[in-house]
Amino acid sequence: xxNVTLRNVRKTYPGGxxxxxxxxxxxxxxxxxxLVGPSGCGKSTLLRMVAGLETITSGEIDIGGRVVNQIEPxxxxxxxxxxxxxxxxxxxxxxxxAYGLRNRGMKEAEIKSRVDxxxxxxxxxxxxxxxxxxxxxxxxxxxxxGRAIVRQPKVFLFDEPLSNLDAKLRIAMRVEIRxxxxxxxxxxxxxxxxxxxxxxxxxxxxxxxxxQVEQVGNPLAIYEKPATTFVASFIGAPPMNLMSTRPEEIxxxxxxxxxxxxxxxxPEDFVITDQTPAGGVALPLTVExxxxxxxxxxxxxxxxxxxxxxxxxPGELPPGEIIVRIPGTEAPAIGAKIRVAALRNxxxxxxxxxxxxxx
Ligand code: ATP
Numbered sequence: 001x002x003n004v005t006l007r008n009v010r011k012t013y014p015g016g017x018x019x020x021x022x023x024x025x026x027x028x029x030x031x032x033x034x035l036v037g038p039s040g041c042g043k044s045t046l047l048r049m050v051a052g053l054e055t056i057t058s059g060e061i062d063i064g065g066r067v068v069n070q071i072e073p074x075x076x077x078x079x080x081x082x083x084x085x086x087x088x089x090x091x092x093x094x095x096x097x098a099y100g101l102r103n104r105g106m107k108e109a110e111i112k113s114r115v116d117x118x119x120x121x122x123x124x125x126x127x128x129x130x131x132x133x134x135x136x137x138x139x140x141x142x143x144x145x146g147r148a149i150v151r152q153p154k155v156f157l158f159d160e161p162l163s164n165l166d167a168k169l170r171i172a173m174r175v176e177i178r179x180x181x182x183x184x185x186x187x188x189x190x191x192x193x194x195x196x197x198x199x200x201x202x203x204x205x206x207x208x209x210x211x212q213v214e215q216v217g218n219p220l221a222i223y224e225k226p227a228t229t230f231v232a233s234f235i236g237a238p239p240m241n242l243m244s245t246r247p248e249e250i251x252x253x254x255x256x257x258x259x260x261x262x263x264x265x266x267p268e269d270f271v272i273t274d275q276t277p278a279g280g281v282a283l284p285l286t287v288e289x290x291x292x293x294x295x296x297x298x299x300x301x302x303x304x305x306x307x308x309x310x311x312x313x314p315g316e317l318p319p320g321e322i323i324v325r326i327p328g329t330e331a332p333a334i335g336a337k338i339r340v341a342a343l344r345n346x347x348x349x350x351x352x353x354x355x356x357x358x359x
Contacts, residue, residue, distance in 0.1 A: 002029060002063050002064030002065075002077070002154035002155055002187050003026065003027060003028055003029050003062070003063075003064065003065070003187070004025075004026075004027040004033070004050060004061070004062070004063050004155055004187060004189060005025070005026050005027070005060075005061070005062040006023050006024060006025045006026075006046070006050075006059070006060075006061055006062075007024060007059050007060040007061075007062070008022050008023070008024060008058070008059040008060070009022070009023045009024075009046070009049065009056060009058075009059035009060070009061060010022055010023075010056075010057045010058045010059050011042070011045055011046075011049060011054065011055075011056065011057050011211075012057045018211060019042045019045045019211050020042045020045055020046055020049070020057075020211050021210070021211040021212050022059070022212065023046060023059075023208075023211075023212065023213050024213070025206055025213065025216060027187055027189060027204060028187075028203075028204075029187055030185045030186065030187055031187060031188075031203045031204055032178070032181050032188045032190065032201055032202055032203045032204070033187075033188065033189045033190070033202065033203065033204045033205075033206060034189075034190045034191075034192060034197075034198040034201050034202035034204075034205050034206065034219075035047065035189065035190070035191045035192075035206045035208060036191075036192055036193065036194075036195055036197075036198035036205065036206070036207055036208065036234075036235075037193065037207060037208035037209055037214075037234070038193060038209070038234070039193060041208040041209050041210060041211065042208060042210075042211040043191045043193075043208050044159060044160075044191055046191075046208075047157055047159055047189060047191045048159075049061060050063070050078070050155075050157060050189060051073055051076070051078055051080050051157050052068065052071065052072060052073035052076050052078075053073060056069050063076060063077065063078065063154060063155060064077070064154050064155075076155075077153050077154040077155065078153050078154065078155045078156070078157055079147070079148035079149075079151045079153040079155075079156055079157070080148065080156075080157040080158075080159065081144050081145055081147075081148050081156065081157070081158045081159070081161045082144070082159050082160075082161065083159060083160040083161055083162075083163045083164055084164065085132075085140045085141060085143065085144035086144070087132040087140060087143055087144065088132075089131065089132050089133060090131070091131070091132075092128065092129050092130065092131060093119075093124060093127050093128045093129070093130055093131075093132070093135070093143050093146075094115055094119075094128040094129065096132065096143055096146075096147060097115045097118060097119070097143065097146045097147050097150050098111045098112075098115050098150070099147070100147060100150070100151055101114065101115075101150055101151070111150075114150040114152070115128070115146070115150055118146040118149040118150045119146060121149065121180065121183070121184075122142045122143075122145060122146050122149070122180075123142070124139065124142055124143065124146060127139060137164065137165050137166075137169060138165060138169045138172065138173055141161060141162070141164075141165065141173055142176075144161070145161075145177070145180070149180075149184065153186070154186070154187065155186065155187045155188065155189065156181070156186050156187070156188040156189070157188075157189050157190075158177075158188065158189070158190040158191065159191050160191055160192055160193070161173075161177070161190075162174065162177075162192075162197065163192075163194075170197070174197055174200060174201060177190075177201065178200070178201055190202075195234060195235050195236070195237065196237065198219065198235075199219045199220075199223065199235065200219075202219045203218070204216065204217065204218070205217060205218070205219040205222055205235075207222065207230075207231050207234060207235065209230050209234075214227065214228050214230050214231050215227040215228065215231045219235075222235055223235055223236060225348075225357065226240070226264075226348065226357065227356075227357050228350065228354055228355055228356070228357065229242055229262055229264065229350050229354030229355075230354065232264045232348060232350070236266060238267050238298060238323045238325065239323075240264045240265065240266050240267075240348065241264065241265050241266070241267065241321075241322050241323060242262050242263070242264050242350075242354075243262065243263050243264075243320050244261075244262055244263075244352070245261050245262065245263045245349075261349055261350055261351055261352055261358060262349070262350040262351070262352065262354055263281075263347060263348070263349055263350075264347070264348035264349070264350065265281070265342045265346060265347060265348070266325075266346070267298065267323045267324055267325035268325040269342045269343070269346035270322075270324040270325070270326075270340040270341065270342050271326070271340065271341060271342075272324070272326060272330070272332065272338050272339070272340055273339065273340070273341050274339050275341060276341055277341055277342070277343045277344065278344070279343075279344035280341055280342050280343045280344045280346070280347070281341065281342055281347065282339055282340065282341035282342075283303050283322070283339070283340060283341075284303065284337060284338070284339050285299075285301030285302065285303060285322055285324070285337070285338050285339070285340055286301055286302050286335065286336075286337055287299055287300075287301050287332050287333065287334055287335060287336045287337075287338060288300050288301055288302055288334070289334065290331055290332070290334060292328060292331055293328070294328050295327075295328045296325055296326065296327060296328045297325070297326050297327070297328055297330055297331045298323060298324070298325055299323070299324040299325075299326060299331075299332060299338075300321070300322075300323055301321070301322050301323075301324065301338070301340075302320070302321055302322070303320050303321075303322060322340070324340050
């Protein structure tokens with residue numbers, strides 16, 4: 001087992017594009033770290049640098065107390081699982097799993113013992129003689145994981161391993177991967193653009209944007225206190241409602257320094273009510289659309305126009321689009337005028353540029 005530490009890691013691709021702009025991350029021994037962010041933010045580049053598939057322009061990557069910058073991928077003691085399982089179609093499941101070990105000249109008896117054990121853990125024992133084409137997508141993904149497991153590496157690297165699977169299987173495999181990692185207790189770094197996958201898998205979540213780390217931490221802590229408006233809108237679905245506030249509003253409602261800022265409220269933190277909670281906020285909405293998905297209902301509303309809010313009670317917010325999440329048993333009518341409110345402790349306040357959390 002091993003820690004993985006990235007120290008001021010940078011990557012400039014030939015041609016001059018700076019894909020990674022100074023990243024610091026520390027993944028503890030046995031931890032499951034997820035790199036998440038939108039397409040192009042640099043998460044695959046970073047993972048490939050840990051794997052040794054991409055050179056490091058500057059900074060250091062340390063695996064198990066050893067700087068690996070100059071060490072070949074095969075000697076880094078890592079195993080990588082890719083999204084396109086890259087199984088050999090003509091080989092049986094057993095041979096697919098055994099391939100890497102045979103290449104290294106391991107004895108057949110040891111290979112058999114490792115493959116049998118991995119197959120047991122992955123529930124592939126009855127499929128060892130099949131060819132990849134005789135397997136379902138989820139089973140192929142498990143074989144790909146088996147190939148990584150048999151190597152008994154210090155670190156697993158996962159590059160969007162579930163993105164080729166359908167939605168239901170993704171969820172099932174997500175749970176499987178988490179259980180497996182808990183059982184093996186191997187340090188893991190996992191790349192995904194899916195924030196839900198990231199939230200559910202991570203011990204430590206790294207939210208990336210434009211080649212930089214926006215926030216690192218426990219996923220729920222990040223959800224509860226996003227450090228920037230980028231993180232606030234990326235983590236959580238539907239995203240946090242963000243609205244600009246004027247200096248006097250921040251001052252009167254939130255006791256801030258009186259600067260213009262951005263106020264954030266998660267969809268689930270609104271309730272439909274005529275009350276204005278003390279220190280909280282309330283706003284009138286016109287219901288534009290409703291999505292009923294069973295356990296919950298999403299209400300898409302527009303805030304009232306400027307003229308109408310002149311007479312509004314203190315604590316009301318400026319106009320714009322708002323998403324509200326309410327229990328599935330409720331559903332206001334389209335076109336209805338409702339009033340929603342959020343408690344003081346549900347308000348997130350950011351600087352005007354969205355780069356700093358004020359409270
Ligand atoms: P995705 O989720 O779409 O895979 P990502 O976050 O993994 O995105 P990367 O693949 O790491 O992003 O790419 C980061 C940035 O670096 C992108 O802007 C990409 O265009 C650029 N990039 C990637 N590989 C190269 C390369 N070989 N040469 C030049 N630029 C590259």
